[in-house]
Amino acid sequence: MIKSLPQHTSMAQFPVCNNTLLIGGIALNRLAQRVGSTPFYAYDRQLMSQRVLDVRAAMPADLKIHYAMKANPMPAVVQHMANIVDGLDLASAGEMKVALDTTMAAGNISMAGPGKRSQELSQAIAAGITLNIESFHELETIAQLSEKTGIQAHVSVRINPAFELKASGMKMSGGAKPFGIDEEQLPAVLQRIKTLALDFKGFHIYSGSQNLNAEAISEAQQKSIALAITLAAHCPTPLKKLNIGGGYGIPYFPGDTPLNIRQVGDALTDAMLYLKAEQPQTEVIIELGRYLVGEAGVYVCQIIDKKVSRGQTFLVVDGGLHHHLAASGNFGQVLRKNYPVAIGNKMAVTEREIVTIVGSLCTPLDIVADKMELPIAEIGDFVVVYQSGAYGYTASPTQFLNQPVCAEVLV
Structure with a gap:
């Protein structure tokens, strides 16, 4: 004892x-x-609501906050989050059903994932949500389904950038990855989208997860914005949306230091001012799951x-x-x-x-x-x-x- x-x-x-x-x-x-x-x-639910308020207070006023449903797809949780965030991000047809049962407008819902089935793509097109394209093949499949159904698909391109999110629990960019399309292939992809009857929205860049290092997150966000500006010249239409992902972590273990969310927000404010000067019409989105509901x-x-x-x-x-x-x-x-x-x-x-x-x-x-x-x-x-x-x-x-x-x- x-x-x-x-x-x-x-x-x-x-x-x-x-x-x-x-x-x-x-x-x-x-x-x-x-x-x-x-x-x-x-x-x-009150802790979730307060966390969203805390993020809004720390981030630039015009930044949009999306909830990544994969963190916790319980229908009651998603219903609650849909009332306090600006959009939902999902990764399956099952999650799509939950999202569409909420009051969130389809135009503020997006779908990611490297292995979307044709049926899932078809459902997403019919629902009017934005599909994050993860490969050349997926792009062609979406175009064929859009033509077949007569419903214009809304698409963004998920980019696998050359950089990574340092100090993250799981790295999802840099090097060979199953997620997104390598940044050096983007000009060819965007040129192909120009020839297709698709509604191009913008880019999705998700570099990693469970990160407690404010400097690392800020660096990745700045690089994401700079990359989007560089690629904007190749886009078929003006860049409407830029989802720079999330990766904001929470402390689990002894020695873990909570993320300095204010530091991240200050750096992002400066980066977004630069973006607005170059692409004033672009809406910037962060996609958070664990950080909003984990604690x-x-x-x-x-x-x-x-x-x-x-x-x-x-x-x-x-x-x-x-x-x-x-x-x-x-x-x-x-x-x-x-x-x-x-x-x-x-x-x-x-x-x-x-x-x-x-x-x-x-x-x-x-x-x-x-x-x-x-x-x-x-x-x-x-x-x-x-x-x-x-x-x-x-x-x-x-x-x-x-x-x-x-x-x-x-x-």
Whole structure:
């Protein structure tokens, strides 16, 4: 047993009252009763709304903010985000259906992805959303479908620039990539678009994700704007829209420093002034997912067993990697690190112990927290995994071992 002063196990965005975590102003144990079972994800709508307001306050006034649905495509979340952002970006026909059920105008919805099926392209054309072209073949397919249906397709070209977003969790540009069309091929692509009956909108440049380095993000944004200006001379029509992607990260692990969003906004203001001088009609868009919703969500599971094996204490919970692959360390991590975790109904308990929290799957990969110091917990207590509003349930192998499904609630 470890006796120590209380540690900061709670994240600042979620308050604590009477020893219990509050989510959306609701005590965790009451929320669990309301949901009816564990495990579940809970997303705080007020935190999402505040994050959008914070981004608007830090960014240039005329910048458009789009929500990248792949971060969290729960219909209720997308409905909420559609009311507070300027557009939606999606990556499948399934996400398209959710987006079109919102009040967002089709003209402010775009679709990306390197492997769009003909049926998906046809659906997008009929819906009137903008398709981000990722290859020569896709361009020709879109043109054929547009001619066949008699509906003019709205298109942008996704560029794979020569530069990369430094210090990002996943790099999606620079070098050989499956995403977009290499920048050196753009003049030929744009020349081909001139000969086709397509409505050309502009460019999409997404360089990387999960970046906490303001200087790196600003550098990539400046290079994206400069590249767009250079290529504008080859465009079939004036450049209407420039989506410079996102990549804004959130802190997950000890030592992570939150992104200085104000620094990014100041640098982008200067870059956009340069763009406006060269291309005054161009609308600039940033595409954010994780940064808008990631810190607004928690994953909650319940302890169903507690055991000691050769001196190591294990807490066994009713959830695990099949619901939250990222927290298990099997979604992009090279060396596993613990997500921030708490015992949600024992937030003020000072007596602590070192425990490993494991899921209910029959695999040693099913680890929720490894050798973590937490308040002493017992069977029936709630384990809370913070930073779970993005790339959680839908980014996990939910069918693995046919375990029970997980609930999701927006509060």
